[in-house]
Amino acid sequence: MNVNKKTKVKIARYYYHEGFTQTKIAEKLSIPRQTVNKIVKNLVDDGIVRIEIIEGPYFNTELENKLEKKYKLKQVILVDYDDPEEINNLLGKKGANFFESLLNSNTKVGLSWGNTLSSFASNLTKKNYKDVTVVQLVGGSNNLDNSIKADEITRITAEKIGGNSCLLYAPSHVQNKKTKEAFLSEENIENVFNEMNDCDMAVVGIGEMSENATLFKGKYLSKGHYEELLAADCVGDICSRYFDSEGKIVNHPINNTVIGIDIEKLKDIPVVIGIAGGENKHKAISGALKGNFLDILITTTDVAKKLVGEEV
Known part of the structure; x- marks a missing residue:
């Protein structure tokens, strides 16, 4: 007709x-x-109806989509902020909400450490999931505030979601490879590494390379190591694994003395969520994306614009 x-x-x-x-x-x-x-x-194809997506000023779906395509990410979630002091809390809230939307019973979750992960843990809703285990992915440090330590973040997260915590009783950095091997030979440490390799999901922060970074302030790095890493184009770390601007692990002895998940093992985890933002994290996040360390990125709009080449 x-x-x-x-x-x-x-x-x-x-x-x-x-x-x-x-x-x-x-x-x-x-x-x-x-x-x-x-x-x-056929109304659209016939040119009679035009579909227009009306999004609010803070949805940023177009920018998220650009970033997903550029770095082949499963999902990008963006956060706007007015005050830089708000960034960690805003990212932590967004990360906690997103994590809860993915979390199911019978899940094993790995966590790193840092200010953003601390906010993530504190913003989780108290719930009871069945058979959930939360695994500490990297060792600890006595030089950090308790709230941002890996073991504390792991413990709080497990408590919030009604899961069991699997803690890594070892320092994140040791003096030499021999000391590291001694720790790894311990049965309880070996068991934690087996749990890491069995994780279904990981939530990690992304550290920057600067003298204001927690890495440096927490004395994870000596002045000498810090300067050597900078000279090697190191831009950041994930789980204390140091990488350059192209996302390659930096060839430096410190990477052989870290007690924590290996970066290739991290990449094997089915869903790795990275939470980091703010202009100072741009280079570190860029390197992490080029290294394909992440599946999902939760970051700030200013960083996203830089990553896709738009003016901030």
Whole structure:
């Protein structure tokens, strides 16, 4: 049945503006319902209806989509901020909400450490999931505030979601490879590493390379190691694994003295969520993305714009 353009426009108006069903439109215009159905399906292709997505000023779905495509990420979630002091809390809240939307019973989750992960843990809703284990992915340090230590973040997260915590009773950095091997030979440490390798999901922070970074302030790095890493184009770390601007692990002895998950083992975890943001983290996040360390990124809009080459 041939239908002229004016009738198609009427059908469009009845269907989209008036909310008529296709059956009602067919009765009103005395044409078969199958014809109405076919016309409705082709209204966009025929140039009669234009679909426009109206998004609020803070949704940023277009920018998220650009970043997902550029770095082949499963998902990007962006956060806007006014005050840089708010960044960690805003990212932690967003990360906690997203994590809870993914979390199911019978799940093993790995966690790193840092200010953003501390906020993530504190913003989780208290719930009880069945058979959930939270695994510490990197050793600890006595030079950090308790709230940002890996073991504390692991413990709090497990408590919040009603899971069991699997703690790594070892320092994150040791003096030499021999000391590291001694720790790794301990049965309880070996068991934790087996749990790491069995994780279904990981939530990690991304550290920057600067004298203001927690890495340096917490004395994870000596002044000498810090300067050597900078000279090797190191831009950041994930789980105390140091990488350069192209996402390659830096060839430095310190990477051989870290007690924590290996970066390739981290990449084997099915879902790795990275949470970090703020202009100072741009280079570190860029390196992490180039290294394909992440599946999902939760970051700030200013960083996302830089990553896709837009002006901030």
